[in-house]
Amino acid sequence: MPDAMTTTMTLPVISAALAGVIIILQQILMLATGTRRGKTGQGVGVAGDVQLERLARRHGNLAENSGIFIASLALLELLIGSGMTVQIFALVFLVARLSHAAGFSTLRGSHGKIDGETAPGSALFVGLRAGGATLTALSGIALGGFILVNVWGYLPF
Template identity: 55%
Template sequence: MVYPYTAALVGAFLYILQQGLMMNTGAYRGKAGIGVGFGDDRHLERKIRRHGNLAESAAVFIVVLALTEMLVGTGSVVIAFGAVFAMARVSHAFAFNSLGGSHEKSESTRKYL
């Protein structure tokens, strides 16, 4: 039987990232005094989204990666998929760390969205 070591390593990395994002969001909630939701705090909204997006996608990816690794063995494709996904999640966390991007649209653009 082939054990999914690559999937386990990627999963461990993503779990550590998830815990870091969770603690960051929780600490900000405590500082802002917002227990549920995000109120009108755009910073908290972004922190919730970067934590939630990882939570939504990481578990399914790890299961599929582990099944793939068990079926085809650990190879460069499995390692590449795991590395690309992990780097994409880190990039997403950094990108959602600021208010730049989608939240900074002008009023004229916002009315069409």
């Protein structure tokens, strides 16, 4: 492997593009949550409002997963360049997060049964939410492993 101090640096443009899309999505979800809070007068917490809970969870789940993934992807991109591997990681993560947000777009997707209804939640929305969460986890684990494989030769031990 080349000496880490003499390698050329590639700007992480794929990670930056992913960050651009994710920050726009994050702000849209934040505004939806804030709008509901304004309508209900609920500043903190959800006070049993399942709509507000759904919106807050949708916003929060994106926030808790996106930052570390994008930072990690940018580090990988600095290590190996902006090739197909980085592009695939970015695309899979984006699809996962869009799927998860879409699954949380209805109460049936987030809460299943609503207000005593006997019908289960929509399989489509529950599947989008669960699939998005699973794909997020798998892409993060794969990204972490791929980073470790690529830095192993540079480690001093």
